[in-house]
Amino acid sequence: MNFDFSDDQKLLQQTARDYLAAHSPLSTCREILESDAPYAAALWKGAAEMGWQGAVIPEEFGGAGFGHLELAMIAYEVGRALAPIPFGPSVFVATEAILRHGSAAQKSAWLPKLANGSAIGTFAFTEKPGQNAAEAIAASVKDGKLSGVKLPVADGDVANLAVVAAKENGETGLYLVDLAGSGIERKTLESFDPSRSQATIRFDGARCEKLAGADANAIARLLDRAAVLTAFEQIGGADRALEITRAFIVGRYAFGKPIAANQAIKHRMADLWCEIEIARSNAYYAAWALANEDAELPVAACLARIAAADAFEKTTIEMIEFHGGVGYTWEYDCHLFYRRAKQLAGLLGTPKYWKNLLIDRLSTKKGAAQAA
């Protein structure tokens, strides 16, 4: 039993942190937030040169051939930096889908491009507001042509490739769509976190290829995997928000002493620290389950997802509060974190959805144990 990342993994993490400190300070996130650019293209390219997009892609397809523990470390650093790049949708979902369910031809067509950053992937899943992850899908496929509307699609305006959930002969499956093809109309949507873009995509007889290896459970499994990696991204963001807040409250004096000397602040900082540690422990467990394809993954993914989303959001709420008036200004960075926390919590189904899923999965396990 050893419940920690290895020294090599930590070294990789440090390299990622150094790179992002140099190439993605918070001003990079702000630039994207304030401009019309959908993502930081130079950073995306640099990340690919560092091998991050291809972290778990085998070397034969141009990837680094690492495991998911290494990818989790990178995800954490991407989260810490609030890096404004389409990392999660492309790496945690689209790449995973092809790796797990793609044919040899699909793999050689797309994985090298995903690895070197020349292609951005995304997951086109939900179709209407209020829909959580796994509810009814209306998009349909007939004779290799896909029709339907997907909303929202994270990075759907810039992606080259979409993994689309759709029905064919009444069965839900996953389909690859080259977004350069015809019968595709995309529209950028206003994003609550403008440092990350959102779109809607209308497919009208667009050419698609089935990911033949995907069975009925594939979508749920894919979301589980993405949830674990996203949890690391969220915990990275939460850690950074707490660090920035800590530095501020120690330096800011009111009533003749640091505001951090008041228990009203200190104690809430301690509670936030506990929230984040609880999230980190759940995420470590889930990362282990992911890396080992363990049967615990479905439950562990829920635990990681719920804890990380809640910890990140709570930390950013207090971040603004503890900064006082300046925390409420556009100029200070607090709102970058506040927005990103909500943006990440909305992807892949909200915490509310995952909480219900957790109870389902625990009940099923219990039922199975009793039957045995």
Added chain:
Amino acid sequence: MDFNDTPEEAAFRAEARAWLEKNARPRTSMTPTISGEDLTAEIVKQSQAWQKKKAESGWACITWPKEYGGRGATPIQNAIWGQEQANFETPPDVFSIGIGMCGPTILTHGTPEQKKRWIPKLITGEEIWCQLFSEPSAGSDLAGLRTTAVKQGDEWVVNGQKIWTSGAQICEWGILVVRTDPAVAKHAGLTFFVVNMHSPGIEIRPITQINRGQGFNEVFFTDVRIPDDQRISAVGNGWAVSITTLMNERMSIGSGMGVGAIEDLVGFMDGIEIDGRPASEDRQVRERIAEFVVKARGLKYTSLRTLSALSQGKTPGPEASMSKLVGAVLQQHAASFAMEMAGTSSALRGEAAPAQAAWQERYLSLPGLRIAGGTDEILRNIIAERVLGLPPDARADKGLAFKDVPTGPPKA
């Protein structure tokens, strides 16, 4: 990262399980963390018999050195043992203070003679130990304690009062911290002793808890004589020794949080209806339970992370405060919630509401757990100051000799 046992760990686990299967019955129900039951002679006897049985087979205090009767096992092996033992019905434990706090303190600060004198009988369960720290005016502010010891020849003469002393009525020995110099700053004037609880001049009076149990006591000292060879560490070094006890206390209370039982709420929900529908279909019920489970599992995995740090030779720091801080309030909320699920009959007790009994027991015992071994507020201060490096509270006793420290509202 690896959650699975190594071959050596698996072998150790199998050995532990085999012994437990031969010597105990598998666990069938969840048991409350702190029992409201009195510490009856029968319970003490059962607990001692179980401890003796374990000691005879080398399964008691397994991380302690072999030369004093331990097994010299690693922290990981200890955790494996704990996991396995938790699957079996075992008698209420009257040794948690002795083994969790007193033993480690003596092993850290005692002389070889002192270790030889006390540790073996602690392991075999022949002698039960208690912790005489808190006083009526010194709980969170432990260093404000006023019980005094004055040296007379080879002995110390102790006068004063301790309170909240768990188990004092059944103990042979107690660890005691007292003031030996009131003229210096409060932390500097303390000294640490081991005292025999049958010494002349000691009077023990039980206190009844809100759950009617009588786990803790007042202990009065009137000219109690303690030989100088029962002093632990130097005169004036009592605070440093006490900190060792407190660090161990938090770890041992925290690790026994019983958060595993939180998951029983999933099954509990199956048997309950809310307005004619199964509670298991109520989304709010489900989401609350999910939040409890996330915290409980997070604590469980945190303890495994601590263990990994231990096995890499790192000492667990003040982070260990988290498990009690988060775990106690989590259980209190979970118990409150479980009671609420019974609707109007949540106000019933005993045979009228059998399914709830265990949760009610917890609801009544958890307030004690939030206070014992450092209140929530003190633990938050520790995390804020020691982990996050935030500034200490402003204090009114700084730089004062103990005798000059304010102890109540100013006189009108």
